Amino acid sequence: QVQLxxxxxxxxxxxxxxxxxxxxxxxxxxxxxxxxxxxxPGKEREFVAxxxxxxxxxxxxxxxxxxxxISRDIAKNTLDLQMNSLKPEDTAVYYCAADEAYSGSSYSLxxxxxxxxxxxxxx
Numbered sequence: 329q330v331q332l333x334x335x336x337x338x339x340x341x342x343x344x345x346x347x348x349x350x351x352x353x354x355x356x357x358x359x360x361x362x363x364x365x366x367x368x369p370g371k372e373r374e375f376v377a378x379x380x381x382x383x384x385x386x387x388x389x390x391x392x393x394x395x396x397x398i399s400r401d402i403a404k405n406t407l408d409l410q411m412n413s414l415k416p417e418d419t420a421v422y423y424c425a426a427d428e429a430y431s432g433s434s435y436s437l438x439x440x441x442x443x444x445x446x447x448x449x450x451x
Contacts, residue, residue, distance in 0.1 A: 329354050329355060329440075330352060330353070330355055330356055330359060330426050330439070331352070331353045331354045331440075332350055332351070332352055332424045332425070332426060332440055332441065332442035333350065333351045333353075333424075333442055333443070334349070334350050334422065334423070334424045334442045334443065334444060334445040335349050335350075335445060336348040336349050337422060337445030337446045337447045338446075338447070339448045339450065340414055340447075340448070340450070341449070342414060342415055342416055342449055342450065342451050343413060343414065344414050344449070345410070345411060345412045345413075345414065346411045346414065346447060347408060347409070347410050347411070348364070348408065348409040348411070348445060348447070349406060349407070349408050349409075350362070350364075350406065350407040350408070350409075350424030350442060351406055352406065352407065352424075353405065356405055358428055359381065359428055359440070360382070360428060360430050361378055361379065361380045361381065361426070361430035361431075362378065362379060362381065362400060362407045362424070362425065362426050363375070363376070363378030363398070363424075363425050363426075363427070363438070364376040364377050364398065364407075364409045364422060364423065364424060365422070365423045365425055365435050365438075366418075366420035366421065367420055367421050368419060368420040371420075373423070373435045374389065375389050375432075375433035375435065376388070376389055376392055376396065376409070376422070377389065377392065377396055377398040377409065378398070378430070378432070379398055379400060381400070386398060387432070387433075389433070391417075392411075392418075395412050395413045395414075396409060396410065396411050396412070397410040407424060409422070414447075414449045415449060416449045417449075418447060418449050419447060419448050419449050420447060421444040421445065421446050421447075422444065422445050422446075422447050423442055423444045424441070424442040425438040425440060425441050425442070426438070426439060426440040427439050427440070
């Protein structure tokens with residue numbers, strides 16, 4: 329099993345920045361990819377960004393490209409999401425996820441999930 333714990337959410341004004349962090353523990357060596365998803369009230373969970381552990385291959389959703397940056401520290405087993413130029417439509421619960429076989433943007437196929445952290449962007 330892999331355990332994921334997110335931190336860093338909060339309330340920010342539009343145009344501001346937040347940095348989310350995800351600490352991974354357990355059988356992380358069994359995973360090949362890590363990523364971030366988000367879910368707004370009444371909406372389906374959606375892909376934000378993902379990267380593979382061993383290869384620097386990074387994918388972003390079009391809605392966050394140029395504003396969000398995903399990064400990882402393999403030695404510390406942490407995954408970060410730097411969010412800049414935040415918009416009210418970025419308001420959601422953000423989830424860290426890990427996958428044993430990279431499933432791309434299909435959230436239902438990812439194997440492990442954190443508990444989520446709330447990000448609220450006020451206008």
